Amino acid sequence: MKYMQPRPSSIVAALYTARDLEVDVAVLHGPSGCSFKHARLLEEDGMRVLTTSLADNEFIFGGHEPLVKALQYAEAEFSPKRMAVVGTCVAMIIGEDLVSAIDESGITTPTIAVDIHAGFPENIDGVIATLISAMEAGWISEEELDRQKYLLGKANEVERLRGAASLSYIEPSRGDLKHEVARALLKDIGQGKKGVAIMNAKKETAYMFADELIALHEVCPDADITYIANLEERGLPKVRRDARRINAALIEAGVTYEPLGALDEYGANGERIGERIQEISPGFALLAGVPHAIPQRYTDGICCYSITNGPRQVAPLKTIGHQYVVVEIDLHPKTLGVRTVIESEFGDILRSIG
Numbered sequence: 001m002k003y004m005q006p007r008p009s010s011i012v013a014a015l016y017t018a019r020d021l022e023v024d025v026a027v028l029h030g031p032s033g034c035s036f037k038h039a040r041l042l043e044e045d046g047m048r049v050l051t052t053s054l055a056d057n058e059f060i061f062g063g064h065e066p067l068v069k070a071l072q073y074a075e076a077e078f079s080p081k082r083m084a085v086v087g088t089c090v091a092m093i094i095g096e097d098l099v100s101a102i103d104e105s106g107i108t109t110p111t112i113a114v115d116i117h118a119g120f121p122e123n124i125d126g127v128i129a130t131l132i133s134a135m136e137a138g139w140i141s142e143e144e145l146d147r148q149k150y151l152l153g154k155a156n157e158v159e160r161l162r163g164a165a166s167l168s169y170i171e172p173s174r175g176d177l178k179h180e181v182a183r184a185l186l187k188d189i190g191q192g193k194k195g196v197a198i199m200n201a202k203k204e205t206a207y208m209f210a211d212e213l214i215a216l217h218e219v220c221p222d223a224d225i226t227y228i229a230n231l232e233e234r235g236l237p238k239v240r241r242d243a244r245r246i247n248a249a250l251i252e253a254g255v256t257y258e259p260l261g262a263l264d265e266y267g268a269n270g271e272r273i274g275e276r277i278q279e280i281s282p283g284f285a286l287l288a289g290v291p292h293a294i295p296q297r298y299t300d301g302i303c304c305y306s307i308t309n310g311p312r313q314v315a316p317l318k319t320i321g322h323q324y325v326v327v328e329i330d331l332h333p334k335t336l337g338v339r340t341v342i343e344s345e346f347g348d349i350l351r352s353i354g
Helices: 010-020 036-044 056-061 064-078 089-093 098-105 124-136 142-162 178-190 203-219 237-252 270-280 311-319 331-335 345-353
Strands: 025-028 048-051 083-086 111-114 195-200 225-229 257-259 284-289 303-308 324-327
Touching (some): 010 025, 010 111, 036 048, 064 083, 064 098, 083 124, 178 303, 178 345, 195 270, 203 284, 203 331, 311 324
Parallel strands (some): 025 083, 195 225, 303 324
């Protein structure tokens, strides 16, 4: 399928994966504007992102020397524990040898080279390329690489079937009005309906999606609600650390929940969550994070209150029968660099109404 809407970049995916591997400095080998927004956001999350700032003359004659100098500068200036060189479309077109530049630089910092560009149809190619280099460097095991490949495939499958990649173009939407959705949810609870509140979130987005569960528990502490969250500690270093912190925040807030899946398993978690929903047989479900991971057959006949951070996810969720869909706008930028759960807009509205 040819998409008529912008899709995630494999270069950006490589940068985020480097961050999850606890890389301190990533060097983008390309023009200074390549992946600018995400590079700035990742710097807020603790990983420095440098660029070789290739100009038009270097598009022709090569950028080997600027890369060597950038690596030497990074090591001398920041004393990193790990570094990554991430390629771009320019580096690929001019045929740069990233490994030889690392070798020639004389740096002693463990450094991986990720040959990647933005021309791949799926952004997971950037993730896989980074993970293969990490495995070859001994940073992760072959078993973890295989696990990650499986999870990435399942996440892509979910997006193609019920997500933002299910159509060539999806009109972005802000979803339903949050205060109206909050009132409807509280009405169901007030009528004594049994419910489930599920967080199935992607990595650091859980720092805000967890607040939806906390807010619901604060407002309705005695309601018949089963809480579920994908906070099992598996995955790359940062992912495990995030799960540990968010788990502590939920415990501190008094939320007793069932752990089901890990933060990087959101795409593969749908069947397990769906089976648990069937066992509970609730009258309503609050689904925060990646609600569309759950196959429709498990949510049919249940009033679903879904919370996503994707404006292009509203229409697909409505299509599979989710009655209420709200969007936490700008959630991802707000959750970069944080170390504890932060308040969500829908959670705050629940608190104000309840």
